[in-house]
Amino acid sequence: MSYTVIGEPAQVRDIMRRTDDFAPTNALTSVVPLAPATLRILSKVRFALPPVLASATGAQHRAVRTMVGRFFTPAKVAAIEPRVRELARHRLAATSMALGQGPVDLAEHVGRHIPPVVMAELTGQPTPKLDLLKRWSRDSLELFWGWPDPERQLLLAHSAAEFYVWLRQEAAAARGTSSLFGVLDAAGLSSAEVCSLGYFLVIAGQETTAQLINTVLFRGLESAARATTGSWAALSEPEAARNHVRAVLATESSVHTWRRAALRDTQVAGQAIPAGAEILLELSGRHPGQAAPTAYSLAFGHGLHRCLGAKLAELETALVLEETARALPLLEPAGAPPQWLRLLSFQAPLTVTAQLTNKEFP
Numbered sequence: 527m528s529y530t531v532i533g534e535p536a537q538v539r540d541i542m543r544r545t546d547d548f549a550p551t552n553a554l555t556s557v558v559p560l561a562p563a564t565l566r567i568l569s570k571v572r573f574a575l576p577p578v579l580a581s582a583t584g585a586q587h588r589a590v591r592t593m594v595g596r597f598f599t600p601a602k603v604a605a606i607e608p609r610v611r612e613l614a615r616h617r618l619a620a621t622s623m624a625l626g627q628g629p630v631d632l633a634e635h636v637g638r639h640i641p642p643v644v645m646a647e648l649t650g651q652p653t654p655k656l657d658l659l660k661r662w663s664r665d666s667l668e669l670f671w672g673w674p675d676p677e678r679q680l681l682l683a684h685s686a687a688e689f690y691v692w693l694r695q696e697a698a699a700a701r702g703t704s705s706l707f708g709v710l711d712a713a714g715l716s717s718a719e720v721c722s723l724g725y726f727l728v729i730a731g732q733e734t735t736a737q738l739i740n741t742v743l744f745r746g747l748e749s750a751a752r753a754t755t756g757s758w759a760a761l762s763e764p765e766a767a768r769n770h771v772r773a774v775l776a777t778e779s780s781v782h783t784w785r786r787a788a789l790r791d792t793q794v795a796g797q798a799i800p801a802g803a804e805i806l807l808e809l810s811g812r813h814p815g816q817a818a819p820t821a822y823s824l825a826f827g828h829g830l831h832r833c834l835g836a837k838l839a840e841l842e843t844a845l846v847l848e849e850t851a852r853a854l855p856l857l858e859p860a861g862a863p864p865q866w867l868r869l870l871s872f873q874a875p876l877t878v879t880a881q882l883t884n885k886e887f888p
Contacts, residue, residue, distance in 0.1 A: 529785075530799060533808035535824055537795050541786055541807060542828040545583060548786040550831055552804060553581045554670060554726060555785075557870050560683075561676040567683040573690045578715070578723040580831065587830070590723065593709055595834050597649050603838045606644060610842055613640045614849035622854060625882050629860035632850070632878040637739040640846060641732035644838070650705035653728065654692055662689035663733040664867075666725070671869040693721045693728070735839045737780035737867070737874030739846050742771055744878045745778075746847060747859045759855035767848040771840060772822035779810035779825035781833075783871045806870075858883040 532538055541548045554575055560568075575581075579590055614636070621635040638660060646653045653659050665685035668674055674682055697720040700707035706727075710720045750758030761767050788803040799805070810825045826836035833839070850857075860881035867874050 529804050529806035531806045531808065532794065533811075534795070538807045538809065538824060539828045541794060541805060542831065544792075545830060547789055547792045548805065549583055549789050550581050550786060551577070551583075552785045552787045556670045558673050560669075561679055563676065564679040564683045567680065567687055568690075571687045571691050571694075572718075573687060574718045575722040575725060576716075576719055578719045580726055583830075589713070590710070590715070591830075591834065593713060594706065594723070594727070596709075597706055598834050598838055600837060602648060603841060606648060606838070607841065607845060609647065610640065610644060610845045611849055613643055614846050615853065618849060618853040625854070625880075629879050629881040632743050632880055633736075633740045633876065636846065636850060637736045637743065637878070641735040641739070641842060644842060645728070645731035648838070649731070650703070651700070651707055651724075651728075652696065653732070659728075659732070661685060662692075663729045665689075666729060667733065667869055667872055671871050690721060690725065693724045697721055697724065730833070731835060734780045734872065735835075735842055737872065738771075738774070738839060738843050740874045740876075740878050741778060741780060742774050742843055742847050743850060743880075744859075744864065744875045745774055746770055746851070747857060747878070747880055751858050758857055759851055762848050762852035762855070764844070764848060767844045767851070768840075771844045771847065775810065775822040775825040775840070777811055778873065780874050781825065781871055782810040782873055783808055784827060785871070854880075854882075856883050857881070 532541060577583075577587075579587065579594065582590070617636045617639050621630055621632070624630045624635065639656065642653045642656060642659055645651075654662070662685055665682045666689060669679065669682040669686055694717060697707050697711065697717050701711050702708060707720055707724060710723065711717075715723075746761050747758060750761075761770055784807050786805040786807060788799045788801055788805060790801045792799050792801075809827065823836070826833040826839070857880045859879065861879045864875040864877045864879065867876055
């Protein structure tokens, strides 16, 4: 696939605002064509992703966005702070004990556990067992935003089909309830539309936040390891934690690109864009570490499709960072540099291995 890459922040915002010229119709399209055998696996479970939220436009998109947004209001996000701290402290108590035996992977011990619980409690929508959720999420991200060959696609498609069957069962069970799926059903969305929305919302609501937590922890430890003072422990301060999270969002967010399609012949900053052009928007990485106050926010998109969970992801990540630096102030990176997840629109270190340091800081 050939993309017109747009990275200048003002131009990215311009494209996201111009909904008459650029549409998100390709936002959830697989990066590589799915092989016939892959499509057969998906069709057996009636796998379908009709446009509802991320890839939708128009009046229905706005109505659905309003319904989903009610689960992530500023008041509800602010109220979840004590719960996030409680979950983090619980995980960190076990992590502290494990560190007594040697290096630990903070991605495994901390990052992966907290976002799914928070997402489920805010939406009233249960999530599957953690190991299943993580496998389904990561396999789906690779299937749609990676470059799997036909053989790899088969494995990923079986996983995606399992996830979709679970979603359909949850959508049916939610009818008549006040959960997210129940509200969407009551509003008249079809089962396929509820599953389509749930398919990526369940992933986005926890996997991308876990990825952001991993990057924030890794970069915080890495930076502190090069410092001559205890800069890691300083991240236990709310302002320092928030600034560090925003710097990571500006430079290497977990969702670093997103796609748009040109609906007509048009221009962006004098550059001709033909109808049908596939646009790749760089949301993160074009800003210095301490950029203008709003630069970090482009990591969550802009305009009518800005991420509804932006404030939640930022708050959750900052709180986990605060609590980790406070509970474990004497940490340093351990082992070789981590391997990274590198997909078209998603990135994060796969591990964040740390150990107790022997350094003495003034």
